[in-house]
Amino acid sequence: MSVRPVLLNADGSVDVVFDEGGHSGTIPVAEVEWATNPDGSGNHFGIVLVCPDGCGATSTHPVGGGAAPAEVQQMFVNKTERNGCACGAIDPGDSTAAPESHVRLNVNRQDGIGRWQLG
Amino acid sequence: MARIAVDPNYNSPTFPRATAAADIFVKEDVQALAAAVSTHTHDGVGKGLAIAATGIPAGSITSAMIADGTIAAADLAANSVTTAKIADASVTNAKLGSDTARDNLLTNGGFEIWQRGVGPFTGSALIADKWRSVPSGTDTASVSREPTNVDNSLAAAVIVFTLGNGAGNSRIWQGLVAGDNLEQLRNKTVSLSIRVRTTTANAVRAFISPDGMTTLTYGTYHTGGGSYETLTATLALGAATDVRIGVALSASATVYLDNAMLVLGSQPADYVPMHPADDVARCLRYYEIVGETPFSVQISGYASAGPQNIYGSFRWVRKAVTPTVTIAGSWTLTNTGAKPGAYGTPGVEGGVFYVASTAAGQVAANNASATDRIILESNP
Numbered sequence: 086m087s088v089r090p091v092l093l094n095a096d097g098s099v100d101v102v103f104d105e106g107g108h109s110g111t112i113p114v115a116e117v118e119w120a121t122n123p124d125g126s127g128n129h130f131g132i133v134l135v136c137p138d139g140c141g142a143t144s145t146h147p148v149g150g151g152a153a154p155a156e157v158q159q160m161f162v163n164k165t166e167r168n169g170c171a172c173g174a175i176d177p178g179d180s181t182a183a184p185e186s187h188v189r190l191n192v193n194r195q196d197g198i199g200r201w202q203l204g
Numbered sequence: 205m206a207r208i209a210v211d212p213n214y215n216s217p218t219f220p221r222a223t224a225a226a227d228i229f230v231k232e233d234v235q236a237l238a239a240a241v242s243t244h245t246h247d248g249v250g251k252g253l254a255i256a257a258t259g260i261p262a263g264s265i266t267s268a269m270i271a272d273g274t275i276a277a278a279d280l281a282a283n284s285v286t287t288a289k290i291a292d293a294s295v296t297n298a299k300l301g302s303d304t305a306r307d308n309l310l311t312n313g314g315f316e317i318w319q320r321g322v323g324p325f326t327g328s329a330l331i332a333d334k335w336r337s338v339p340s341g342t343d344t345a346s347v348s349r350e351p352t353n354v355d356n357s358l359a360a361a362v363i364v365f366t367l368g369n370g371a372g373n374s375r376i377w378q379g380l381v382a383g384d385n386l387e388q389l390r391n392k393t394v395s396l397s398i399r400v401r402t403t404t405a406n407a408v409r410a411f412i413s414p415d416g417m418t419t420l421t422y423g424t425y426h427t428g429g430g431s432y433e434t435l436t437a438t439l440a441l442g443a444a445t446d447v448r449i450g451v452a453l454s455a456s457a458t459v460y461l462d463n464a465m466l467v468l469g470s471q472p473a474d475y476v477p478m479h480p481a482d483d484v485a486r487c488l489r490y491y492e493i494v495g496e497t498p499f500s501v502q503i504s505g506y507a508s509a510g511p512q513n514i515y516g517s518f519r520w521v522r523k524a525v526t527p528t529v530t531i532a533g534s535w536t537l538t539n540t541g542a543k544p545g546a547y548g549t550p551g552v553e554g555g556v557f558y559v560a561s562t563a564a565g566q567v568a569a570n571n572a573s574a575t576d577r578i579i580l581e582s583n584p
Contacts, residue, residue: 087528087581120549131549144530145546151528152581196525199383
């Protein structure tokens with residue numbers, strides 16, 4: 086199992102559960118982070134969630150959704166809208182359809198057309 | 205005087221005869237009649253006496269004498285129809301008995317594999333590999349691995365279900381989804397069978413949905429007789445978008461599930477157990493634990509200073525989609541301040557992990573305890 090999002094809050098924080106440990110809690114928006122490339126830059130194909138219980142469990146969710154496709158894809162859309170994309174293609178605070186389109190493009194690139202689960 | 209030369213009912217062979225009381229009687233009438241009778245046979249339209257079976261010469265009735273479509277099954281001797289009497293490629297799926305072994309389209313149909321643990325699982329949750337429990341409304345379901353009340357297997361699933369306002373919409377199900385294992389089933393008919401045990405009548409029934417639970421086709425309810433019964437459902441999938449199969453729960457009950465089988469065709473099939481290696485292999489496409497055994501995974505190297513990254517790469521069973529990668533546990537760390545991290549986003553078949561040195565010297569991270577592991581989860 087994974088540290089998986091179950092509720093995406095309006096302030097950007099994410100309620101998660103880590104089933105294996107029986108843990109749950111809220112991850113602050115500042116700790117919803119991109120995965121990192123070898124050069125230390127952010128990677129827009131992944132978001133890392135650390136179990137808020139303090140057990141140290143760390144889940145890297147792929148943009149395709151991995152363990153929880155609908156929730157994870159929406160988490161990527163929310164983060165991209167709020168923070169912009171790690172690749173620089175989307176600016177922070179973009180309220181147009183561009184963030185979702187960019188995430189959807191990355192979902193298609195990663196797992197193929199048909200993986201997109203949002204409406 | 206009146207006579208006829210040819211009898212209207214028996215014209216071959218025929219005989220002449222008088223037709224009035226005053227007619228002259230001639231001995232040739234008797235001779236002709238005797239000659240006709242000596243060769244007379246049943247004419248097929250009811251003249252003469254019925255012919256007893258003993259009166260029919262052996263081997264005299266041919267196929268042409270039997271009306272098409274009139275031979276009943278009772279007229280055939282047991283075991284009298286051999287393969288040679290059946291036209292090639294003519295036995296349809298509908299003629300198959302449930303004990304005809306067929307390929308199972310499900311993953312972990314036998315509820316044998318529980319990589320996520322043995323439960324109890326509550327709420328909406330993945331339970332046994334590839335199976336989900338999704339209670340509806342205020343319904344509650346607690347699902348666990350069941351090692352005792354099984355149907356000729358090592359494990360089953362037991363569900364302690366309490367009905368709230370779910371109205372029969374709580375379900376235990378497995379999905380066959382687009383991009384994974386759905387496309388080749390479109391426009392086919394599939395049949396589900398699943399072994400179910402409960403003491404509550406009308407509490408559980410099998411279903412198939414072609415569209416993610418928008419519409420469902422149900423089978424009949426379990427009788428509540430307390431024994432394992434085979435519940436079935438059959439559906440022509442058409443242009444299915446999101447196939448889900450399983451059981452729906454309609455009344456509070458303790459329900460055992462075992463040995464589910466999904467096959468192509470209109471006839472459900474009895475469960476065909478898989479070799480454990482094959483059973484596990486299917487499950488690993490969706491969920492896998494790397495480092496399940498303590499000290500089976502290590503990333504180590506030598507750093508000339510700190511911080512320097514030491515890398516390790518791992519390959520795993522190819523996943524249905526890019527997996528979520530979870531690094532669980534605390535690990536045993538040498539000259540590093542943190543357990544391994546994933547570099548970038550690991551892929552469907554493997555990934556790179558690293559630890560950073562604190563100072564010069566040997567750097568290592570070991571999965572020393574049973575909770576130290578890398579978990580891959582891919583849910584298409």
